[in-house]
Amino acid sequence: MGTPQPEPAEPIDRETTESLSARLDAAAQTRLGRSLAILHVNTGSCNGCELELRALSNVLYDLERFGLRFVGSPRHADVLLVTGPLTRNLRGALEQAWDATPEPKWVVAIGDCAVDGGVFKGSYAVLGGTGLCVPVDLTIGGCPPSPARILAGLRTLLEANAK
Amino acid sequence: MTTANDIIRAAEAEICRPWLRHVLSPGDWSLLATACVAEGWVLLAHWADTAQAHALFLDPDALTAVPVSTPVEAGRYPALSPSLPTASWYERMIHDLWGHEAAGAADLRPWLDHGRWPQSPPMATRPEARPPGEPPLLSGPERDEAMVLPLGPIAGRLDEAAHLRLTLTGPAILRAEALLGFTHKGTLTLMRGKSPRAAARFAARLSADATVAHSVAFAQATEAAMDVTVPPRAVGLRIVMMEIERIAVHLDNLAEVARLADAPAVRARCGYLREILLRTSEAAFGHRLLMDCVVPGGTATDIAEDGPRVILRTLGEIATEMPAIRRMHDAAALSSRLTGVGRAGRQLAASLGVGGVVGRASGYAFDLRSAFSTGYHDVGARLAVRSEGDAAARQHLRILEIEESLRLVGLALDILPAGPVTVALPQVSGEGIGCAESVRGDVWHWLRLDHGQIAAAFPRDPGWALWPLAERVLAERALAPASPDDIALIRASFALPASGMDL
Numbered sequence: 001m002g003t004p005q006p007e008p009a010e011p012i013d014r015e016t017t018e019s020l021s022a023r024l025d026a027a028a029q030t031r032l033g034r035s036l037a038i039l040h041v042n043t044g045s046c047n048g049c050e051l052e053l054r055a056l057s058n059v060l061y062d063l064e065r066f067g068l069r070f071v072g073s074p075r076h077a078d079v080l081l082v083t084g085p086l087t088r089n090l091r092g093a094l095e096q097a098w099d100a101t102p103e104p105k106w107v108v109a110i111g112d113c114a115v116d117g118g119v120f121k122g123s124y125a126v127l128g129g130t131g132l133c134v135p136v137d138l139t140i141g142g143c144p145p146s147p148a149r150i151l152a153g154l155r156t157l158l159e160a161n162a163k
Numbered sequence: 164m165t166t167a168n169d170i171i172r173a174a175e176a177e178i179c180r181p182w183l184r185h186v187l188s189p190g191d192w193s194l195l196a197t198a199c200v201a202e203g204w205v206l207l208a209h210w211a212d213t214a215q216a217h218a219l220f221l222d223p224d225a226l227t228a229v230p231v232s233t234p235v236e237a238g239r240y241p242a243l244s245p246s247l248p249t250a251s252w253y254e255r256m257i258h259d260l261w262g263h264e265a266a267g268a269a270d271l272r273p274w275l276d277h278g279r280w281p282q283s284p285p286m287a288t289r290p291e292a293r294p295p296g297e298p299p300l301l302s303g304p305e306r307d308e309a310m311v312l313p314l315g316p317i318a319g320r321l322d323e324a325a326h327l328r329l330t331l332t333g334p335a336i337l338r339a340e341a342l343l344g345f346t347h348k349g350t351l352t353l354m355r356g357k358s359p360r361a362a363a364r365f366a367a368r369l370s371a372d373a374t375v376a377h378s379v380a381f382a383q384a385t386e387a388a389m390d391v392t393v394p395p396r397a398v399g400l401r402i403v404m405m406e407i408e409r410i411a412v413h414l415d416n417l418a419e420v421a422r423l424a425d426a427p428a429v430r431a432r433c434g435y436l437r438e439i440l441l442r443t444s445e446a447a448f449g450h451r452l453l454m455d456c457v458v459p460g461g462t463a464t465d466i467a468e469d470g471p472r473v474i475l476r477t478l479g480e481i482a483t484e485m486p487a488i489r490r491m492h493d494a495a496a497l498s499s500r501l502t503g504v505g506r507a508g509r510q511l512a513a514s515l516g517v518g519g520v521v522g523r524a525s526g527y528a529f530d531l532r533s534a535f536s537t538g539y540h541d542v543g544a545r546l547a548v549r550s551e552g553d554a555a556a557r558q559h560l561r562i563l564e565i566e567e568s569l570r571l572v573g574l575a576l577d578i579l580p581a582g583p584v585t586v587a588l589p590q591v592s593g594e595g596i597g598c599a600e601s602v603r604g605d606v607w608h609w610l611r612l613d614h615g616q617i618a619a620a621f622p623r624d625p626g627w628a629l630w631p632l633a634e635r636v637l638a639e640r641a642l643a644p645a646s647p648d649d650i651a652l653i654r655a656s657f658a659l660p661a662s663g664m665d666l
């Protein structure tokens with residue numbers, strides 16, 4: 001007896017392959033076909049919302065399992081995640097980021113300050129909420145909102161986007 | 164030769180607790196700046212009100228803080244920056260907010276004012292309306308072959324908004340220049356005219372990862388101005404909260420630096436520990452970041468009934484993990500990535516007045532907890548100092564400080580006195596200074612009360628000292644040249660803030 005060799009493979013059943021591939025496509029579309037690339041835009045935050053946004057990446061929330069991920073440039077983004085009361089000094093930066101983000105795009109205002117200026121309302125240096133500069137699709141209040149609340153909001157957006 | 168103390172003793176004093184504020188003539192003010200350089204005094208803060216320019220110095224030999232002032236005459240006062248370069252950003256800020264000009268200043272470009280405010284100067288008695296202007300210019304490349312790499316204010320880094328401009332020739336950084344002020348929210352005008360209890364919400368939102376430290380320093384300044392003593396239980400609870408904040412922010416920083424240095428295991432562990440600590444804070448004090456938990460006169464609420472138990476359980480879990488985290492920092496993969504990166508020398512750190520982890524990692528042993536802070540002598544905070552001054556030394560110190568803070572929280576909870584947590588605040592006038600050691604270094608608050616309302620205030624965030632140090636370290640070519648690839652790592656290792664100093 002010589003060295004054992006693998007048997008030659010049977011020809012592939014084309015019909016089975018095609019039906020399997022169709023089922024996989026459909027399942028992947030529902031389970032994996034939803035993802036959003038998020039750009040964080042700070043318009044004057046005290047860093048509190050940033051701390052909670054960073055927490056979204058820890059093992060307990062693990063944002064990426066939902067198909068949500070942070071990107072570094074507006075050109076790669078679907079969603080602008082805006083924190084902070086809109087300061088006059090950062091208005092131009094937010095406008096530039098919005099213009100550079102390709103359609104379709106969404107804006108999410110995170111935290112009381114981004115919703116309407118929060119405690120900084122009425123200051124000469126603050127315009128108010130994000131909505132004064134770009135159209136806002138979703139607001140998540142709180143000072144700062146907890147990561148669980150931010151995550152719930154982003155998943156709602158994900159569901160709406162899939163429909 | 165006239166010493167700094169001679170100049171101060173000869174001047175008239177105004178009541179400011181716990182340190183008298185001396186009002187110097189413009190001539191003596193300039194002489195003091197020169198004497199400070201000769202005697203190694205550190206400029207802690209420099210600000211103004213509508214009538215005077217103020218400065219806060221640290222006398223390192225007597226270990227005391229020295230507030231001084233000089234009158235602003237015809238909109239001008241003598242600049243400190245010719246002798247003390249660190250005064251430059253403050254002078255630009257004073258000009259933007261109050262309109263006072265520092266005569267003979269090294270730099271007169273705007274700082275916070277990017278030409279977008281509807282009125283100027285906003286803190287003056289009568290600000291004037293004005294049309295929009297242009298943002299301040301940064302210096303262009305001074306050589307033909309140089310390239311400019313602008314970073315921020317929107318950088319997609321889940322971080323604070325600041326602009327850093329690097330001038331490069333090939334891989335070498337010729338020059339690093341920071342521009343801040345983007346997150347200027349007009350906090351000082353919002354605080355003016357409010358009661359300290361109402362204004363504390365703004366002090367707590369200067370810089371969220373030092374929210375407890377800023378709240379404590381602001382509360383102490385108020386209590387000093389009113390000459391009231393907070394109950395011992397509130398002092399103990401403040402220490403518990405300050406040290407929990409230190410552990411949480413250090414863990415966040417360890418995770419962030421590990422992410423940038425490709426050490427996912429360290430990042431995952433530290434991120435997890437931070438999260439369970441924040442949940443514990445919410446259970447014990449009602450807020451994950453402990454925002455608004457410290458108020459003038461004491462603390463907003465008492466600790467929850469089973470608060471001490473849940474805190475100690477979480478601290479136990481963190482303590483068990485610390486040896487593993489330390490081993491991972493000592494292992495070749497991470498330590499070779501961090502060693503020698505972003506090196507700052509003791510001389511530079513001390514002359515710029517950089518305290519905190521960054522100062523102590525460079526051998527400048529300054530920590531308010533061992534110098535001025537109320538209540539810390541009961542728990543005896545131990546100070547760790549390293550001399551290497553690089554990113555590896557800073558991360559090691561952060562680990563040591565977490566371990567020390569774990570001990571301090573346990574001890575403070577153990578000896579926590581019973582009793583009330585607040586004292587009633589009288590409607591009086593007065594002036595006071597408070598300070599607290601934040602996770603980045605020393606935070607100072609000065610304020611003046613007029614019948615229980617804030618007439619003027621200034622908070623000094625450690626960022627005022629950290630950014631100038633970072634600019635110099637990034638452009639340092641002789642000792643430890645920084646590569647543009649290391650920029651994010653160096654920034655994270657310095658934990659550079661923006662909001663606290665943007666006011």
